[in-house]
Amino acid sequence: MGSESGAPLLEVREVTKSFGAVAAVQGVSFELYGGEAHALLGENGAGKSTIVKMLAGVHRPDSGDVVVEGAPQTFAGPADARDAGISIIYQEPSLFPDLSVAENIFVGRLPLLAGRRLDRAGMVRRSTEIFARLGVALDPTRPARGLSVADQQLVEIAKALSLNAKVLVMDEPTAALTNVEVDRLFEVIATLRRGGAAVLFISHRLEEVFASCQRVTIMRDGRLVRTATIDEVTVEDIIRSMVGRDLEQLFPKTETTPREVVLDVQGLSSEGVFVDVDLQVRAGEIVALAGLVGAGRTEVARAVFGIDRRTAGTVRLLGKELPNGRPRKAMAAGMALVPEDRRQQGLVMDMPIDQNVALASLNELSRVGLILRSRETRLATEWARRLQLKFGRMRGPVSTLSGGNQQKVVLGKWLARAPRLLIIDEPTRGIDVGTKAEVHRILDELVAGGMAVLMISSELPEVLGMADRVLVLCEGRVTGDFTRAEADEDSIMRAAAGLSATGAA
Amino acid sequence: MSSETVVRPSDATAPDGSRSGRSGRLRGLLRWETGLLVLLVLVVVFGASTSSDFLTRSTLFYLGINIGYVAIMALPMTLVIMTGEIDLSVASMLGLSGSTVGLLWHHGWSMWPAMGVALLVGLVGGALNGLLVAKVGLPSIAVTIGSLALFRGIAEIMLGSLVVPGLGDRQFPAGLTSIGVSPVVGTPLAWGFVVFLVLALVCGVLLHMTPLGRSLVAMGLQPEAAQFAGIRVALIKFWLYVATGVLSAFAGIIYTLQVSSVSYNAGTGLELNVVAIVLFGGVSIFGGRGTLPGVVLAVLILGSLQMALTQRQVDPNVQNVVTGVLLLLSVVVPSGGEALRRLRARSRHPRKNRPSTAQPTSSPA
Known part of the structure; x- marks a missing residue:
């Protein structure tokens, strides 16, 4: 925190964003200073993702401002956010598998030599420099295919650095990482901080927050609960603030x-x-x-x-x-199997909630070969009640639910089979x-x-x-x-x- | 197998994933069938206004003659496309089935056993497609382009330049070929069209009301999740291809009897009309979305339009252009709406200059 010199790099000022009748974020403000790693915490559905999407230029706030180095920004799209110096590192980066690591870093602005030839050597040299700065050993010439998720994230971070990003937003970067990889990521974060960048870190693992962040901002139900330095709070405090109860x-x-x-x-x-x-x-x-x-x-x-x-x-x-x-x-x-990957294996994301619950019990819900819609809805309603599912409409797509509630739908789908x-x-x-x-x-x-x-x-x-x-x-x-x-x-x-x-x- | 590369429309639209966006798309889907209904009315009004012969029983009959056998193939195609696959060999199978009937007839077989063998050919051909797509896991578009050529090639080897019945052949039995000239007793409808309507009812119930239909939708939207829910994805796909083969062969028999003769090139290129009808009916080429009533409406619209244009004595080539434009519109209109929205959003928030991304050099500090 010592390096929190004066003006913040990024300010979120009183931002509000609603989707239809759902107020996802209401009047949230916090600041990011250069040199800090700042955790954004909250249960799923608390509004963290919406904040991230506003910083990424995917959503525009209904009111309030995103301020970068004192200048209020209007992002028309992700490219604007990137140009303002904000880079987002997603949980599962999407690289081009057939391009090399270096090409992935410079994709969209590949350096050219005379005669429109690709400056491969230059790209590799600059990639190597960035990796050296991050203190990681990654071969810029190898193809991105087959890189672990952790290495893919490093490529994204390197890309952010090559764009001179001042603010890095990491959205649950550790969810799919092994312990060793998490440690390495923390070292990279420390390096970034020393370089004067601000890191906004989102994670559900509180021990990681305590290990890597200097300040925390906690959200609940779309509102700001508090921002505090890490030594002011305990795990219990944070959980209580996030959940609103013990x-x-x-x-x-x-x-x-x-x-x-x-x-x-x-x-x-x-x-x-x-x-x-x-x-x-x-x-x-x-x-x-x-x-x-x-x-x-x-x-x-x-x-x-x-x-x-x-x-x-x-x-x-x-x-x-x-x-x-x-x-x-x-x-x-x-036998029942609740798979690892909810979004690909557990659920059909664009199907309604009730049809997802019913998907493993279709024959049991049918008479003379026809699905009885009323029975289907009753089954889903029953399990929604027993698992205390929070949902809008039973016949709305399951993708509208938060992660935890999606998991409950998968559970309900299998428990319905007893x-x-x-x-x-x-x-x-x-x-x-x-x-x-x-x-x-x-x-x-x-x-x-x-x-x-x-x-x-x-x-x-x-x-x-x-x-x-x-x-x-x-x-x-x-x-x-x-x-x-x-x-x-x-x-x-x-x-x-x-x-x-x-x-x- | 194609799940990782295909960008599904659901990913492309409604980036906020909010509830309003999703139900908006559902409403859009409903509107598609409503739009088709309105279009059908317009086409009928247009037809009636241009020719006093349009609103007659004979128009309805010839509509069925012209489009019935194509429409029959569109039904299994709808189910196949719902699962995110495609079968481009249907028209070649139609030709192969007709050629089988013709060859056997030429060699003195009687009609019923010859038709039985033709259906069997459809079964075997469909099973070949199914095996390669579902069991081996090859991309269906490649497999069925292959069998498109294969089936047509076999038909050509079988019949060559022969047109059956030719000189020295018996004529096809009049009782059967009468389906080309007289309607089903008590109705103005052609036999092929009645078969289509019955099959459409069966497919509609199957797709929208049974566990199998629900499984097809799940397979089309998310094949892996379907598999994890115990749906036998490969097996279902295999049988869908078999059904498509058999029904295409059946359409071939109907076509052969309607025109009371056959040559190896019957129905060449028709697979595109079949796919076009299905897409025009609102079925997503990516699978998982669409309704059977939509496909039936598409059939009726195209059939009526064809009749109206014929009665106006519009050149068949111009007719093709008109249908082509209509089909293009069906693809452009839904995605065009999306493009328009984006364009509007952009003009509302004009972009700033973005020098750093435009320039090839931005050295890492």
Whole structure:
């Protein structure tokens, strides 16, 4: 904060933005100073994204101003925002896969030599300079295809620097990053700050905010709650400000006695992805599949459900062996899978809410082969009530919901089938704190009611807080098997890194 | 398979994703069918005003003769396009089916078994398309351009320059070819058109009221999510192609009987009319959006327009131009509205000079 010299780089002044009857942002103001990393916090639907889109030039405020270095701006489009020195780094950057890293950095303004030839050497040299300044090793000549999400973000950051951006807005940059990558990103942010830039950082992970930001601005329901320096607030303060109430308990885990085995997987293999995975899940327990991103956890879930074919092994549900690669059979036997990627796999974004809830139960909702719309709406309304879904219109597209509420729709869609086994992949990724606790409470109730749950999670607190047993996967092999009592951060991380074989089954 | 490269219209429009924008699009969709209805009325009024013969039973009959067999192919095409795929081999299948009937007839078969074999050919051809698209996962546009050439090529090998029935051949049975000259008993409608109406009802119910129809929509909007919901995407696509093959073969039989003769090049180029009807009916080429009533309206509009122009004795080439313009408009109007909105938004907030992006050099400080 020492470098907060005088005038702010960017000011958001009393901005208001409504979509139809919905007031997304109402009279929000805050400042960004050069040299600070500033967290913008709030539950999904609090208005953070709308603020970002106004800074990006995608939306125009209905009233109020975005002020850059004292000059009020009118952005007609993203290009104007960029020219004003604001760059947005999205969670999942969209690079051109067939262009090189350097070309991606300079795309749209490729430097030319005489005779309209591309100045490749110049581009590579300048890219190398920028990467050196950021302290990262990335080859500017390699194609963007195959870069990890973290590296893609670095390319976007390099692009922002090449545009002389003074304000970098990072919209949930860490959601898809591993711990190591997050650390590297933080170092890059520190470098940017030292260079005098301002970083607006959006994340749902509060520990990251405390690790990297100097000030926080908290929003709730489209309004500003407070802006504070990081040492003035605690995690509890922030959560209370975001949610507007105390969260009784972060992980509401009830002790249960596991009963019969529901899922029994033996020797499950998929060539080149995972090998010889054994796992059992009993009624009334949550088994967590932990491990690093890329350890093969999602692939195991896909093979168990039948989205992908397995190359060896058996999958039994309640003693009945399931055929290979047949999700429908798995569903009929009582299995449900809430996938990792809500927007691509979990939901049909442009379909109405009720049709999404009904999508896995269409035959059950039909009589003589015709879908009964009234039954469909009743089913959706029922689950919306039970999961406390916040929605506008039942027949409005599911894409209008916030992330947390979208996740509830996916849950409702599967719970409507009354499954015996629920596989849930990253149950709370990209979901705000309040809804997160709700999802955890729902899982706890399901398990107390006798459901078997296989939960894949990259968040250790979630794993430790919710799981009765923890299986750890490392490079496609089970490297750890812990009871709730045995599991701790250290043992799981060691197993995930393939360091020890303690407790391996 | 094409999901990562295709920019869906939903991504391009309503960038704010707000509720008003979305329901606005829904209203737009409703308006499309309403617009078609209004257009149909206009075409009928136009027809009636230019010729006293327009509002007669014989107009209705010949409308069905002219467009019935094309319209039959538009029905499975609607379902295929709803899933985000396409089948460009329908007209070649029509020709191949007719040629099969012709060849067998030429070799002394009787009509019913010959028609049975033609339908079987449709089934096999459709299964070939389905296998390559759904199981192998090749892009449908490439596969069916291939089978477009393949089916027509086989038809040409089979019949060559032969026109059946030619010299020395028996005439087709009069009882069957009468569908080309007399309407269904008790109605003014041609047989092919009645078949179309019945099939349209079946397809409409299927698409809008059954689990299968809902699955088609989900597949078209988001194939991966459909798969994760237990929808057997590949299997459904396979059978859709089989159905398209069989119905195209069936359309080929109807066409053959209507004109009571066949040559290998029957219906050449008709696949474009079929696709055009479906798109004109408001079905999105990206899949997932559209209604069957819209397609039926498109059929009626194009059929009536054709009749009106014929009765005015407009040159067939000019007729093609008129239909072409109409179809282009159907594509331009919806996206044109969007372009107009953008243009207006731009003129309201004039852009400032943007030197830094225009210049090739902006060295990193």
